[in-house]
Amino acid sequence: MRIILLGAPGAGKGTQGDLISEKYNIPKISTGDILREAVRKGTPLGKKAKEVMEQGKLVSDDIILGIIKDRIEEIDCKKGYILDGFPRTIEQAESFENMVKDDNEIVLYINIKKDELIRRLSSRRICPKCGAIYSLIVEPPKKDGICDNCGATLIQRDDDKPETIEKRYKIYLKSTEPLINFYKKRGNLVEIEGNTEIEKIFSKICDIIERQNDNIKK
């Protein structure tokens, strides 16, 4: 089964994607993580994407579709996979439909209030060395500003700075929110209340996945 995680930046797609991946042993593809790694390594892709990402804008559809195509070919897709941060535009969603051609897919739309996502994004810190993610509100590191796993100094993503968060949200409303109706029309969108604890959201997601799996077996 393919699981698409849809929602505004800060809705918790990455966190829930990791939990689903671990529990059901299916890979997660995060276009944001792939791009950040490319930027860190200074690859040609990273050089193209760096400035756009720092400004909180969207990387072009053709670059993103290229990344997705390569990644899907690389992984073992038989058990399914999770998409975090893709698709983000109608064009990406339409091109992706043509790429995969089967409808064993659910779209989990995590709905979250704007105030809450600003609170979450501005308190997020990441480890530039091992990629661990912390929340100064919910999951702070044991030692202030230091990664629990590897001891590196934590940083704030450039695009999590207040002026960029607002811009990313506007872009989300314009380019990505229309996907809610797009997938509603396809009949495979499930809305999940995102203004609550990680465990509660995850438990709902597990119910949905298991129900879907039962339907497929019938």
Ligand code: AMP
């Ligand atoms: P994320 O970690 O998903 O918030 O992504 C971080 C940044 O990577 C975004 O603000 C965009 O600049 C870029 N990005 C990630 N996924 C996509 C996508 N599907 N389409 C366009 N840009 C993307």
